[in-house]
Amino acid sequence: MGKGKxxxxxxxxxxxxxxxxxxxxxxxxxxxxxxxxxAKAARPEDCxxxxxxxxxxxxxxxxxxxxxxxxx
Amino acid sequence: MTKQAxxxxxxxRPRFFPHIWCPGxxxxxxxxxxxxxxxxxxxxxxxxxxxxxxxxxSRISGYVDFHSLHTIHGRALSFATGVKLSKPSLKAIxxxxxxxxxxxxxxxxIHAARRNIDxxxxxxxxxxxxxxxxxxxxxxxxGKKATTAPYSTIDRSFDVxxxxxxxxxxxxxxxxxxxxxxxxxxxxxxxxxKGFSVVEILTQCPTYYGRKxxxxxxxxxxxxxxxxxxxxxxxxxxxxxxxxxxGVFVENTDIPEYCEAYDKIIETxxxxxx
Numbered sequence: 481m482g483k484g485k486x487x488x489x490x491x492x493x494x495x496x497x498x499x500x501x502x503x504x505x506x507x508x509x510x511x512x513x514x515x516x517x518x519a520k521a522a523r524p525e526d527c528x529x530x531x532x533x534x535x536x537x538x539x540x541x542x543x544x545x546x547x548x549x550x551x552x
Numbered sequence: 553m554t555k556q557a558x559x560x561x562x563x564x565r566p567r568f569f570p571h572i573w574c575p576g577x578x579x580x581x582x583x584x585x586x587x588x589x590x591x592x593x594x595x596x597x598x599x600x601x602x603x604x605x606x607x608x609x610s611r612i613s614g615y616v617d618f619h620s621l622h623t624i625h626g627r628a629l630s631f632a633t634g635v636k637l638s639k640p641s642l643k644a645i646x647x648x649x650x651x652x653x654x655x656x657x658x659x660x661x662i663h664a665a666r667r668n669i670d671x672x673x674x675x676x677x678x679x680x681x682x683x684x685x686x687x688x689x690x691x692x693x694x695g696k697k698a699t700t701a702p703y704s705t706i707d708r709s710f711d712v713x714x715x716x717x718x719x720x721x722x723x724x725x726x727x728x729x730x731x732x733x734x735x736x737x738x739x740x741x742x743x744x745x746k747g748f749s750v751v752e753i754l755t756q757c758p759t760y761y762g763r764k765x766x767x768x769x770x771x772x773x774x775x776x777x778x779x780x781x782x783x784x785x786x787x788x789x790x791x792x793x794x795x796x797x798x799g800v801f802v803e804n805t806d807i808p809e810y811c812e813a814y815d816k817i818i819e820t821x822x823x824x825x826x
Contacts, residue, residue: 495569499576499758504771535588535732538580538770539570540560 487529488545489521495541502533502542563587563597565617572611574682576770578729578755579609582676585732585753586647587616589739600643603632605657607649608683608757609676618645626657629664632671640811643743644671651681651689654710658690665719665748669810672742672749675712678757686760697764713801716750723749724802729756730777731798741800746809754781754796 489510498517510527514520519542521527527544534542564587573579590600600618604610606625613620619642623631632644653661653675664671680698681687688698693709716724723745727735735753742749756762756773767773782788784799 497570497575499770501576501771501774505774535584536581536729536774537584538573538575538577540564540580540584541570543559 485529486547487524487527488547489524489527490543490545491519491521492539492541493518495539496537497539497541499538501536501538505532505536507532558588558591560584560587563590563617564615568615571615573608574757574759576756576758577608577682578678578753578757578770578774579612579676581729581732582609582647582674582735582753582755583612583615585729585736586612586645586674586739588736589743590618592736593740593743595643595743599641600645601632601635601639603628603635603644603646605648605652606683607652607681608678609647609649610652612647626652626655627660628652629657629660629671629673633664633667633669636669636671637811637814640670640815645674645743646671647674647676649681649689650675650677650679650691650712654712654715655690662715662719665716665721665750667810668720668722668747668807670746670748672739672745672751674739674742675750675752676755677712677752678755678761679709680757680761680764682757682760686764692761696761699760699764712750712752716752717802720748720807721750721802722747722804722807723800724752725750725800726752726754726796727798728754728774728777728781730774731781734798738800741803745803746805747807 496518502519503511508526510523511519512522529546531544534544602613602618603621604613605628613622628646632646636644679691686699688701688705691709695704725738727738738751742751758770762773781796781798784797
């Protein structure tokens, strides 16, 4: 987690095709499949906002939004 | 950062999403890199024209919110040449598949390179014809399997970089979708370069190429780009010369750009007439 920042994962479930690229390449193991086989942020508190998922998502379905403000 | 943060929704036509590409197809990553490159260059959407031919990769022209032309198979570069000559102020970008660029449009490709017209050709090399059902392409390489080569191909493959270099392209680079950031940087350089730029991007087709050649799913294919490629001149090449090199191979600014040279001809021809 970036210092004093919260990270929001906007994942478009309609656009996601469940290829799993984001899940595989996430260095902090933040993402996983939901019941429909689409990506979801299961552990957003571990996210360091490296944006590798956003960069490599072939469906442009992920947006990472960093917001200032500390997290518990 | 004073510039507005990147949001791809500013650059696409969302009504066409989700796109038609298969789950795990690398073309979407190339699209993302292209949009990021355009954003970082701070280009106006109205000064870009995307011209594409036929194939999976050529669908890009429909997804981006720039001027776009979806033209005939292999001839995207010819259409882009026409557009560029009539309006040299536009940035011409041509996303092409490997077959579109080097089989059907092979002739147009080498002649556009020879002319050194200011067009950026993005060759998305997935080594197969995906849209039409997995026929082998001139980049499949020998010993690879495809729908039309169930007992493996015998044709050798082109090397896009070598071909573009010898045809006279003044900017030649290669990257892969695994290296999405590098890919964005090379597209940026290609767009900024004045002259014919070729950016080859290795991208996976898990549906046909991966499945036929038992290269696994999209993730495994992307991992293979990590292990099978190195930066130009890396020491790893001494041990394994078969590794694919990534980076900028040619960057030549000495050769005159075609539109400028053409304007000079017009100027010369008009002398004495006035």
